[in-house]
Amino acid sequence: MPGPAEKSTGPARMRALAATLPTHLRDGFRAGLAVAPPTSGRATAVFLVGMGGSGISGELVRGLLEAETPLAVQLVRGPDLPRRVGRDSIVVVVSYSGTTWEALRAYDAAGRARARRVAVTSGGTLAERAERDRVPVLPLPPGLPPRSAVGTILGGLLGLLDPWFPESNEDRFERATERLAAQIPSLARASGPAARIARRIGRRAPVVYAEQSFVGLARRWKTQVEENAKRLAFFDEVPEVFHNAIVGWDATPRTEGARFAPVFLEWSEESALTRRSFSYLERLLRPRGAAPVRVRLAPEDRLEALLAGLALGDHVSLFLADLRGVDPYPVEAIARLKRALAVPEPAA
Numbered sequence: 001m002p003g004p005a006e007k008s009t010g011p012a013r014m015r016a017l018a019a020t021l022p023t024h025l026r027d028g029f030r031a032g033l034a035v036a037p038p039t040s041g042r043a044t045a046v047f048l049v050g051m052g053g054s055g056i057s058g059e060l061v062r063g064l065l066e067a068e069t070p071l072a073v074q075l076v077r078g079p080d081l082p083r084r085v086g087r088d089s090i091v092v093v094v095s096y097s098g099t100t101w102e103a104l105r106a107y108d109a110a111g112r113a114r115a116r117r118v119a120v121t122s123g124g125t126l127a128e129r130a131e132r133d134r135v136p137v138l139p140l141p142p143g144l145p146p147r148s149a150v151g152t153i154l155g156g157l158l159g160l161l162d163p164w165f166p167e168s169n170e171d172r173f174e175r176a177t178e179r180l181a182a183q184i185p186s187l188a189r190a191s192g193p194a195a196r197i198a199r200r201i202g203r204r205a206p207v208v209y210a211e212q213s214f215v216g217l218a219r220r221w222k223t224q225v226e227e228n229a230k231r232l233a234f235f236d237e238v239p240e241v242f243h244n245a246i247v248g249w250d251a252t253p254r255t256e257g258a259r260f261a262p263v264f265l266e267w268s269e270e271s272a273l274t275r276r277s278f279s280y281l282e283r284l285l286r287p288r289g290a291a292p293v294r295v296r297l298a299p300e301d302r303l304e305a306l307l308a309g310l311a312l313g314d315h316v317s318l319f320l321a322d323l324r325g326v327d328p329y330p331v332e333a334i335a336r337l338k339r340a341l342a343v344p345e346p347a348a
Helices: 010-019 022-034 052-068 101-112 124-133 145-160 172-190 193-203 214-229 245-250 272-288 302-324 331-341
Strands: 045-049 070-077 090-095 116-121 137-139 206-209 233-236 260-267 293-297
Touching: 010 145, 010 172, 010 302, 022 090, 022 101, 022 116, 022 137, 022 172, 022 214, 022 245, 022 302, 045 052, 045 101, 052 214, 052 302, 052 331, 090 101, 090 145, 101 116, 101 124, 116 145, 124 137, 124 331, 137 193, 172 193, 172 293, 193 293, 206 214, 206 272, 214 233, 214 260, 214 302, 214 331, 245 272, 260 272, 260 302, 272 331, 293 302, 302 331
Parallel strands: 045 070, 045 090, 090 116, 116 137, 206 233, 206 260, 260 293
Antiparallel strands: none
16 A cells, blocks of 8 residues: 555655655665675775765765765766776665666776675666676665655665674664654644744745765755755855855845855754854854854764754755745656756666
8 A cells, every 4th residue: 555655746745755764764774784795805985876866865974984984985976987996996876766877877887897886776777787787786665756765875875884884883873763753743843943944044045054074964955945945055065165155255245145044054063163163154144144044953973963954954945845835846857857868878
């Protein structure tokens, strides 16, 4: 029998899908553990290949991996792999549909380089080639918008790469997802924190800022606003903004600055210098007409903060869609692009 996320449409369906995030995270983590490589002869580099909604999970997980494991992590948002990919590399190719031409070309290139491959997909050509090549497949639930598969992909990546952490994240992940499940009803309420943040952003263009560990989360907030609320959004990284973007802000007149809503994603365990940096940025932006929205990621655990920020951002984007009166489900502009380009599938 189909669940509520499969029977409903439009805004109701997207909200139902957002509510399944904790379950998808847990299912993905278990599936990732099942295909995790052996601990002997570990690779030292991982390349996470994916485009759009399929690729964002790699960016979300990179900050955690770089902070807590010895892995060198590189995101690949295109068909061409770096030349250094080789036997000591893991190449994780993510394509929700299994037909993304960039992902298929990267998959074949990784095979020629004799890298260890893992396919993450709901089916299609990628699954067929992986089966042919006896490459492990991390299966994704079919019938979802790719951006709604983020929980399974993110959980799967964390399970797949669990052997590289100092100790297993199984208990840690279970605690984090249990707490997240308890928060979902509050996030979905019109009086909850996600709705309040959306009202503070209003009709202004969000500019989401985060420090290095959470810059992938800032991008996710941006892309969810773009796809769900059908409006432009931007993101940037602290402290990088202090070497370029503040010059632009400093020269911005109030009438122009009032068009933007800076959103600060601040982790409770960030350094004192990072906290001062956000405070300085706020003092700079307010006289330029912008009204920063400070969002505190309260959990002390970096992983739990990441998952909480992910759920919060998804719900904020849905309330922004409500404010604009748009249906968050369709992404017709992407469908038109695919029809216009009609890139032929690469040969096996």
